[in-house]
Amino acid sequence: MARLEAKSEVSGFVWKVETELGKRVAKGDTLILIESMKMEIPVVAEADGVVVKISVEEGAAVNEGNTVAVLEI
Amino acid sequence: MKDDTKLRADLRLVLDAQAARLDAARPAAVARQDKRGRWTVRRAVEAIADHDSFVEYGGLVRPATKGMEGAADGLVMGTAKVGGRPIDLVLYDYSVYAGTQSAMNHAKITRMFSHAEKHRLPVICWLDGGGARPHDMHVTARPSTPTFVVYARLSGLVPTVGISPGRAFAGHANLAGLCDVLIATEDSAMGMAGPPLVEAALGKKYTPEEIGPSSVHYASGVIDILVKDEEEAIAAAKKYLGYFDMQQPAGEAPDQTLLRDLVPENPRRAYNVRTVIQTLCDLDSVLEVKAGYGKAAVTAFGRIAGRTVGMVANQPMYLAGAMDTPACLKMARFIQICDAFDIPLVVLCDTPGLMVGPEVEKTGLMRHSARVLSALANATIPVLTVVLRKAYGLGYYIMGSRPLEPAVLVAWPTAEFGGMGLEGAVNIIYAKELAAAATPEERAELHAGLTAELKRSNTAVESGAKFLYDDVIDPADTRDILVKTLETLQQPAPRTTRKRIIEPF
Numbered sequence: 001m002a003r004l005e006a007k008s009e010v011s012g013f014v015w016k017v018e019t020e021l022g023k024r025v026a027k028g029d030t031l032i033l034i035e036s037m038k039m040e041i042p043v044v045a046e047a048d049g050v051v052v053k054i055s056v057e058e059g060a061a062v063n064e065g066n067t068v069a070v071l072e073i
Numbered sequence: 074m075k076d077d078t079k080l081r082a083d084l085r086l087v088l089d090a091q092a093a094r095l096d097a098a099r100p101a102a103v104a105r106q107d108k109r110g111r112w113t114v115r116r117a118v119e120a121i122a123d124h125d126s127f128v129e130y131g132g133l134v135r136p137a138t139k140g141m142e143g144a145a146d147g148l149v150m151g152t153a154k155v156g157g158r159p160i161d162l163v164l165y166d167y168s169v170y171a172g173t174q175s176a177m178n179h180a181k182i183t184r185m186f187s188h189a190e191k192h193r194l195p196v197i198c199w200l201d202g203g204g205a206r207p208h209d210m211h212v213t214a215r216p217s218t219p220t221f222v223v224y225a226r227l228s229g230l231v232p233t234v235g236i237s238p239g240r241a242f243a244g245h246a247n248l249a250g251l252c253d254v255l256i257a258t259e260d261s262a263m264g265m266a267g268p269p270l271v272e273a274a275l276g277k278k279y280t281p282e283e284i285g286p287s288s289v290h291y292a293s294g295v296i297d298i299l300v301k302d303e304e305e306a307i308a309a310a311k312k313y314l315g316y317f318d319m320q321q322p323a324g325e326a327p328d329q330t331l332l333r334d335l336v337p338e339n340p341r342r343a344y345n346v347r348t349v350i351q352t353l354c355d356l357d358s359v360l361e362v363k364a365g366y367g368k369a370a371v372t373a374f375g376r377i378a379g380r381t382v383g384m385v386a387n388q389p390m391y392l393a394g395a396m397d398t399p400a401c402l403k404m405a406r407f408i409q410i411c412d413a414f415d416i417p418l419v420v421l422c423d424t425p426g427l428m429v430g431p432e433v434e435k436t437g438l439m440r441h442s443a444r445v446l447s448a449l450a451n452a453t454i455p456v457l458t459v460v461l462r463k464a465y466g467l468g469y470y471i472m473g474s475r476p477l478e479p480a481v482l483v484a485w486p487t488a489e490f491g492g493m494g495l496e497g498a499v500n501i502i503y504a505k506e507l508a509a510a511a512t513p514e515e516r517a518e519l520h521a522g523l524t525a526e527l528k529r530s531n532t533a534v535e536s537g538a539k540f541l542y543d544d545v546i547d548p549a550d551t552r553d554i555l556v557k558t559l560e561t562l563q564q565p566a567p568r569t570t571r572k573r574i575i576e577p578f
Contacts, residue, residue, distance in 0.1 A: 009368075009390055009391065010390065010391055010392075036392070036393070037392050037393035037395060037425070038341065038393060039341055039342070039343045039389060039393040040339070040341050040342045040343060041343040041389075041390050042342070042343065
């Protein structure tokens with residue numbers, strides 16, 4: 001099983017965690033919503049897999065390139 | 074068949090000299106390149122040029138400095154065909170004195186650049202080398218080489234592509250900086266000066282990768298296309314030059330109904346505008362440039378029903394698509410390339426406007442946003458504008474709005490319009506009413522209500538009724554409308570003079 005890190009493309013704040021630990025997700029599913037410039041920017045699953053780690057909490061600041069969740073694929 | 078067994082001595086001399094510059098005669102040089110994990114330039118020529126199309130110039134040249142040896146004096150060059158189209162090709166050979174620029178190979182490359190200018194041929198530069206060759210500094214003609222001036226004058230006249238497959242420092246970096254499109258491998262390094270000169274100037278030792286790794290140059294916009302290796306670099310160069318065949322057979326169209334649901338119903342929700350570009354263009358026809366820089370915008374070449382187009386788009390995923398200095402610089406330069414070579418431009422607008430606030434003022438946005446407007450206002454290429462969602466303020470004005478006289482200007486059902494940001498406009502228009510509110514909560518509620526009201530009067534259909542757009546369309550019809558509009562536009566006759574230069578910023 002390979003691990004795939006889901007990273008935020010932008011700096012901002014975690015608006016909503018849209019997934020949960022252990023959840024099976026499909027490619028394209030939204031995992032986390034980042035708020036930046038009054039916009040909700042989804043961090044999506046790049047592949048089908050299972051969420052094995054959520055690295056952020058709602059309201060937390062993230063920087064561009066930060067890992068926000070990890071999938072096992 | 075030629076009979077090579079009974080050759081005259083004079084011909085034998087020539088054939089031996091020609092053979093000596095090829096890889097088969099240079100096992101030590103080939104081994105050195107292998108050790109670096111790099112291709113030889115001869116292998117690169119084979120991969121770039123159509124089969125048996127390369128005609129070499131200056132292959133017999135020796136270094137000017139006595140006692141030095143090196144095949145073709147470290148620069149392989151000539152004419153070739155790429156995808157059936159003629160080009161000029163120059164490749165620095167790292168296995169000859171680290172690919173350095175010598176007195177003789179400067180004369181060679183200047184000859185090739187002048188040839189490109191006279192015969193209007195695109196140029197591919199393989200830039201693997203460490204700048205000037207110090208040993209040649211005593212050569213009389215050395216200090217006055219016109220190489221860089223001649224190359225700079227090709228700007229806008231012919232497409233110029235640079236490939237950085239290893240090291241490009243000093244003079245090589247100078248050439249890289251002048252290319253319309255610069256392709257580099259991930260493990261490449263470039264810089265204004267390499268380790269010895271940096272150490273002499275700054276008193277500190279650095280490796281080439283510490284001075285100018287590809288990650289730095291990709292983020293700064295220096296590198297247009299970042300690739301894994303030589304093979305990908307050459308493929309990208311060929312793909313780019315392919316766009317100068319303006320009309321090819323129509324490619325397969327992706328499923329257009331995807332576009333109907335692409336812009337989320339929630340106006341706060343971002344989406345990736347790359348999906349719009351990929352869906353509007355023929356399958357596998359898109360080549361994005363400067364993806365690592367100015368991320369609030371996307372610039373890409375592509376084909377729509379076989380016709381070459383440039384695409385500039387706001388990227389809602391980044392800064393909500395607000396146009397900051399890097400995004401503006403990236404768009405302005407891309408528009409210059411399209412205009413120089415008569416490539417029609419598709420503008421995809423979804424911007425809350427130009428970025429605002431004290432931080433962006435420090436970046437000189439006033440001037441840099443003006444570059445985009447100036448590039449578009451003075452371009453003669455057709456502009457086809459699609460408003461995907463937000464069309465606010467000067468940002469929209471720049472993004473192909475009516476005053477720029479686009480060939481067609483259409484909007485999606487999700488289009489929002491405002492001469493300025495609506496929330497800010499409400500602050501000004503209703504300043505008295507807002508000030509009169511009894512509590513902050515009441516003020517916020519009033520503000521939200523007034524903003525919503527303003528928004529309702531500027532929906533896609535309302536704006537269509539005010540003839541802001543030529544039409545409001547089903548997103549799934551966008552490609553069809555672009556195809557039909559492109560068919561109404563005549564491709565200008567091939568130019569005999571330069572239309573404009575492309576600034577190297």
